[in-house]
Amino acid sequence: MIETNKAETSKAEALAISGLNCFYGEVQVLYGLDLALNKGEVLCLFGRNGAGKTTTLKAIMGLVPASAGSISLAGKELTGLPAHEVPKAGVAYVPQGRRLFAEMTVAENIEIGLMARGKGKATKEQVLDLFPLLRQRLRQRSGTLSGGEQQMLAMARALCLEPQVLLLDEPTEGLMPSMIGKIRETVSKLREMGVSTILVEQRVDAVLSVADRVCFIENGRNRETVEVEELRADPSAVRRYVGVG
Amino acid sequence: MHFGPHLLLATLEGLVTSAVLALTALGLSLVFGVMRVVNVAHGEFFMLGAVLAWAITTAISGHPALGFLAALVIAPLIVGAIALVAERLVLRRLNYNPEATIVATIGMLYIIQQLALTFYGPEARPVEPPFSYRILLPWFGYSGYKLSIIAASALLLIATWLVLTRTKIGLIMRATQYDSETAQAFGIPVGRVYGGVFALGAMLAAIAAVLIVPISQAHYLMGQDPLLLSFIVVIIGGLGSLRGTVVAAVLIGLSDGIISMFFSPTLAKIIATLLVAMVLVFRPQGLFGTAAR
Numbered sequence: 399m400i401e402t403n404k405a406e407t408s409k410a411e412a413l414a415i416s417g418l419n420c421f422y423g424e425v426q427v428l429y430g431l432d433l434a435l436n437k438g439e440v441l442c443l444f445g446r447n448g449a450g451k452t453t454t455l456k457a458i459m460g461l462v463p464a465s466a467g468s469i470s471l472a473g474k475e476l477t478g479l480p481a482h483e484v485p486k487a488g489v490a491y492v493p494q495g496r497r498l499f500a501e502m503t504v505a506e507n508i509e510i511g512l513m514a515r516g517k518g519k520a521t522k523e524q525v526l527d528l529f530p531l532l533r534q535r536l537r538q539r540s541g542t543l544s545g546g547e548q549q550m551l552a553m554a555r556a557l558c559l560e561p562q563v564l565l566l567d568e569p570t571e572g573l574m575p576s577m578i579g580k581i582r583e584t585v586s587k588l589r590e591m592g593v594s595t596i597l598v599e600q601r602v603d604a605v606l607s608v609a610d611r612v613c614f615i616e617n618g619r620n621r622e623t624v625e626v627e628e629l630r631a632d633p634s635a636v637r638r639y640v641g642v643g
Numbered sequence: 644m645h646f647g648p649h650l651l652l653a654t655l656e657g658l659v660t661s662a663v664l665a666l667t668a669l670g671l672s673l674v675f676g677v678m679r680v681v682n683v684a685h686g687e688f689f690m691l692g693a694v695l696a697w698a699i700t701t702a703i704s705g706h707p708a709l710g711f712l713a714a715l716v717i718a719p720l721i722v723g724a725i726a727l728v729a730e731r732l733v734l735r736r737l738n739y740n741p742e743a744t745i746v747a748t749i750g751m752l753y754i755i756q757q758l759a760l761t762f763y764g765p766e767a768r769p770v771e772p773p774f775s776y777r778i779l780l781p782w783f784g785y786s787g788y789k790l791s792i793i794a795a796s797a798l799l800l801i802a803t804w805l806v807l808t809r810t811k812i813g814l815i816m817r818a819t820q821y822d823s824e825t826a827q828a829f830g831i832p833v834g835r836v837y838g839g840v841f842a843l844g845a846m847l848a849a850i851a852a853v854l855i856v857p858i859s860q861a862h863y864l865m866g867q868d869p870l871l872l873s874f875i876v877v878i879i880g881g882l883g884s885l886r887g888t889v890v891a892a893v894l895i896g897l898s899d900g901i902i903s904m905f906f907s908p909t910l911a912k913i914i915a916t917l918l919v920a921m922v923l924v925f926r927p928q929g930l931f932g933t934a935a936r
Contacts, residue, residue: 510814
């Protein structure tokens with residue numbers, strides 16, 4: 399499914415954003431945002447509510463149009479592509495609040511994930527190996543799963559696209575601590591498999607435990623990007639941009 | 644005639660109404676369920692189906708069944724193509740905005756109606772049924788063609804249900820219905836799905852019209868009643884719910900048939916309208932619909 403090639407390509411760029419401007423109607427939300435995601439790394443977007451983190455992910459997916467700037471995936475321009483072409487290019491999105499097709503079964507949600515890009519049964523089996531609990535729930539309506547199981551399904555559905563880049567929007571929101579641990583474990587496992595991840599997260603502990611680098615976003619602008627070790631040694635940036643820590 | 648046979652006759656008439664109504668309302672329900680567009684022009688697609696059925700059966704000589712079968716295939720295809728063009732030219736440009744599309748489809752209603760008046764004329768014209776076999780029951784004889792309408796409608800409803808629940812196309816349509824933004828994030832071309840669903844909705848109305856036109860007549864104003872009844876069915880059944888549409892169509896069709904025969908058609912309409920009012924007050928999502936998320 400996902401090749402383990404982190405070591406040889408760790409410095410290559412998986413996704414690059416430059417000068418990105420986005421609007422919701424008349425209101426500008428992103429102001430010349432620049433971002434670089436290296437292959438096989440977990441980059442965390444960190445900032446207050448309304449800073450523009452979710453909008454950045456939606457802009458990458460083509461769900462919010464970019465009025466200026468560029469987004470490229472391993473050199474291939476994504477800007478201007480219709481939203482339904484972006485997942486086919488190799489970007490998968492796990493939205494905030496999971497947004498499963500709640501009336502559909504677990505199997506049908508996975509089927510939706512496989513439609514655009516996956517290799518059918520083989521991909522499905524590999525994804526279910528990552529989330530074995532879902533194997534027992536295939537015929538269950540996804541809206542009846544627990545919060546943690548729903549998050550696993552949302553990630554499984556996205557991984558069915560065999561993405562080069564995975565966008566995770568607050569995957570630990572509202573979950574029990576044991577489930578949060580499992581989600582972190584999965585993100586780390588995906589990094590080992592060479593998947594590059596942009597993670598939007600509000601919890602400092604979650605950021606420190608899984609991210610390689612942290613990009614602070616404030617008022618639609620990227621302010622500072624630091625290695626997670628630097629942040630551990632000096633967490634003042636967290637206080638500066640988010641007001642906690 | 645005794646009460647029992649009288650009731651049986653009323654029930655059969657009601658089932659014929661239900662069968663046609665279920666197909667027409669299903670088209671309206673699919674369009675609203677998937678696209679969130681209230682298609683006020685839906686009745687005109689029904690009318691176009693009947694008018695085209697007249698044109699096709701008139702153009703094809705020979706056994707009436709030949710012309711009817713041709714109409715059953717060609718009329719819905721033409722109506723579907725017209726609906727697709729209307730969707731591309733009008734609804735897509737309005738970005739499927741719910742309020743704007745109501746006004747736009749009202750405009751489409753008048754354009755289609757007036758075009759039919761211009762080119763087809765104000766007369767009501769009959770279409771010959773494909774066969775005129777009568778089934779002789781101990782109490783009365785009943786049109787075999789009318790029973791075939793019920794059977795054809797049931798087959799089409801089952802086929803639609805199978806497509807929606809067992810095929811990839813159905814999965815795509817349902818995903819678009821539940822969450823169009825997430826559907827796009829999984830490679831589903833929502834714009835194309837909308838075009839297909841709008842055409843499919845219009846085709847279902849056209850098929851219903853071709854089925855009913857041999858026992859009614861083709862007329863340029865004949866779309867008004869099916870539109871009103873379809874809205875009643877869809878509101879009672881729950882928008883976007885196939886099961887609800889069928890149950891509500893049977894309920895409305897049967898009550899229409901039975902009450903019209905024993906009391907008066909006006910009373911049947913009053914009861915249907917009261918039922919809608921009660922559903923809107925006590926269960927706004929309809930009998931089988933899900934509450935808005």
